[in-house]
Amino acid sequence: MQTDSLGDRILNGERRALARAITLVESNRADHRAQAAELLGQLAGAGRQSLRIGMSGTPGVGKSTFIESFGMMLTAQGLRVAVLAVDPSSARSGGSILGDKTRMERLSRDKNAFIRPSPSQSHLGGVARRTREAIALCEAAAYDVVLIETVGVGQSETVVSELSDLFLLLLAPAGGDELQGVKRGIMEMADIILVNKADGDLKATATRTCADYAGALRLLRKRPQDPEGYPRAMTVSAVEEHGLEQAWEEMQTLTQWRRDSGHWDTNRATQARYWFEQEVRHALLARLETPTARAEMEQMSAKVGAGDLSPSAAAEHMLASLGVD
Amino acid sequence: MQTDSLGDRILNGERRALARAITLVESNRADHRAQAAELLGQLAGAGRQSLRIGMSGTPGVGKSTFIESFGMMLTAQGLRVAVLAVDPSSARSGGSILGDKTRMERLSRDKNAFIRPSPSQSHLGGVARRTREAIALCEAAAYDVVLIETVGVGQSETVVSELSDLFLLLLAPAGGDELQGVKRGIMEMADIILVNKADGDLKATATRTCADYAGALRLLRKRPQDPEGYPRAMTVSAVEEHGLEQAWEEMQTLTQWRRDSGHWDTNRATQARYWFEQEVRHALLARLETPTARAEMEQMSAKVGAGDLSPSAAAEHMLASLGVD
Structure with a gap:
């Protein structure tokens, strides 16, 4: 009886094979790196071009709940969803985002979803490469959507935005003064700002906060590649599962526009060249490490x-x- | 008859010797680099700790006129003033800031002033090292003030602020809407904002612009190392030579405060370590060049x-x- 190779099993959509492959790309062992390179070469071009959605948000904003609700909505539509995490701080902080799958209990039981906790790597350069390779594996496994979550530590948002087709910023309802807390650079990355917790007592505040962010977004320079009205701010309630479909519609509209205009392809090519250069520079500087x-x-x-x-x-x-x- | 060495002549305050030494540090020739290194070693610790004032400003703001008026005011007080330029674009644009000394005719004839045009170097890393070495030479020649001018191209402000004890931002009178033109990062570097051209028809506009910038500065986080009220915005008129003494008083107050608090020394040490690291990284990445x-x-x-x-x-x-x- 012949056993399928790891690559074949990934192509067949076996989640355990995908998980094992990601463990290979995350490993620092030379033999694992060699196997990973071979596997990635074998799988290159297979599967599909997923929609890569980068996501960041302030602590306590309800990111896990959002990912679970949003992910469940997507799988209910027949889409296959992978969730990856970029957290360069996890090695230090001990507790990692997504480290506990029980935070997304429903989604992790969904056969059309794949959740991968953040690797314990404190080095952002290494995290970026591993995440890039994990995304490639998810695409080989033909996931339709790859959600890449980050905590807002150091340069991790920049890394995630350079790995994504779309960037979501999840924010909490807050008084006007608190808008200052979001760094301008992060605001500029966002394609869509989602003000979460637009439910119960916070509903009115969320609506006000959303209007404030919409105003702030109008002050930022419009991107030539996007249609009128983007970047955009919206309210959602992950708990009440409200606004998620509208958010997904916005993402699809923006994606379609970018595909039609050619920006999608240009952006992916630019990102690939960026990562090539980063990897070369990183290797040259590695002698200092x-x-x-x-x-x-x-x-x-x-x-x-x-x-x-x-x-x-x-x-x-x-x-x-x-x-x- | 024995000739004094170049180092001795610099220590004696000969401007031509200083100019020749700066030509050495700017050269790419290996023998010049070796001579420069020897000279810098010989002069290390000689002279004095100058006040290094970094300066940037929007085009057309009247930088040359300001440097001339401000420099003449300093030399009239018996101070010796050196003016250096950082302009990574000069190799490409052909025309360099300070390239034409006739723009500062009076100051260039002043025996207590030394003006050095920008070297024709398009590479920012190289410019930074050469400027750092030129500053060291000016300090050996016991200049009291070293003004380091930059045009706002690429990262040149960052380089200059990492070479300076104080950073001045020279701005022109403008309508409120035009405040947006100054990048937030540059605003954050400024210790003192000078709104120039506070004379004739523009006087009222300059006063309003100054109030706008003062308001913008209050929104930026106060630096723990500085006294209340800094960073500060003031109006000056380089043409009418008005406000220059007040500006110099502010610079001295801030400098004294930082010296007393120990921040001055800490800052210089931090800068030196930064340049050490930059130089090592630059050399490792040079293989790509x-x-x-x-x-x-x-x-x-x-x-x-x-x-x-x-x-x-x-x-x-x-x-x-x-x-x-």
Whole structure:
């Protein structure tokens, strides 16, 4: 009896095979990296072009509840949904987003959904590559939608937006003054802002908050690739499962527009070139990440800070010790 | 008859020696670089800690006139003033800021002033190191104030602010709507905003513009290292030489506060460590800057953009060709 290869099992939509493959791409072991590269080569071009939806949101905004409700709505339409997480902080904080699948109990039991907790990697460069490869695996497994969730730590939103076709920002109802809390750069990434918790006592506040964000979005420069009225702010209630279909319609409208205008393809090509360059630069700079190099950088930096060595002289020492001429 | 060395002549305050030394640090020739390194080593710790004032401003704001008036006011007080320029675009645009000393005719004839046009270097990393070394030479020559001017191109403001003790932003009178033109990041760098051209017909507009910027500055987070009321916006007229002394008083107050609080020293140490790290990273990435590497990066990038190669596979090719394992 012949066993199907891991690649075949992924192509057949076996979730356990997909999970195992993602474990391979997340591994730092050289043999795993080699197997991952072979697998990715084998699967290249297979499956479909998923809609990659990046998502960020402030803590406490109800991201898990939203992903569960939104994901269930999509699977109810016959779509297959994968959920990935980018959390460069998880190695430090211990608790990871999506680390506990029980937070999305219904969705994780849905056979058309695949949920992958965040890998325990503190290095953003590594996280980006692994997430990119995990997305490629999900596309090979023919998922229609890949949701890439991030916590707003460091540069993780930038990474996720460079991996996504659409970027959602999930926000909580709040007083006008609190708008300041969202960094302008994050606002600029958002294609659609969803003000969650538009239910019960918070409904009116959510509507006001949404209007405030809509106003803030109008102040941002319109993107030439998008139709009038985007980026857009809307209210949703993940708990009451309200507004989710309208949100999905907006995403589809925007996606279709971008596909028709050619921006979709251009954007994916630009992203791929970006990641190629990032990977080369990352590898060149990796010589500074060994324990020896880190220790020596630290030592040199202390001398520079104390005024005992000029920055240039210290750099020359360091480069000589790295064997760079 | 023994000739004084270049270093001795710089220590003696000879402007021509200083100019020649800056030409050495700006050169790409290996023998010049070696001479420059030796000279900088010889002069390390000599002279004085100048006040390094970074300066940026929108085109047409009257930067040259301001530098001339402000510089003349300082030299009239017996201070020695050096003016350097950071303009990564000068190699391309042909015309460089400060390229024409006749724009500052009076100041360039003043024996207590030294004006250095921008080097023709299009590479920001290189410009930063050369400017840092030029500042060190000016300090060895015991200039009291080093003004570092930049045009607002690319990241040049960031470079200048990382080289400065104080950062001035020179702006023109304008309607409220035009405030948007100044990038928030630049606003955040400014210690003092000077609204120039507060003279003649523009006086009232300048006062209003100043109030608008003062309001905008209050919205930015106060820096813990600064006294109440900073960053601050003021009006000046470079043409009528009005407000310059008040501006200089503000700079001195802020400087004294930072010296007393220890922030001055901390800031310089942080900057030195930053430049050390930048220089090491820059040298590691320099392998991508050879004509061969650039051509190959471009070729690989095109394949990645066309979907013929994955970003990771292309990066592996590229790294192999660079001899990085």
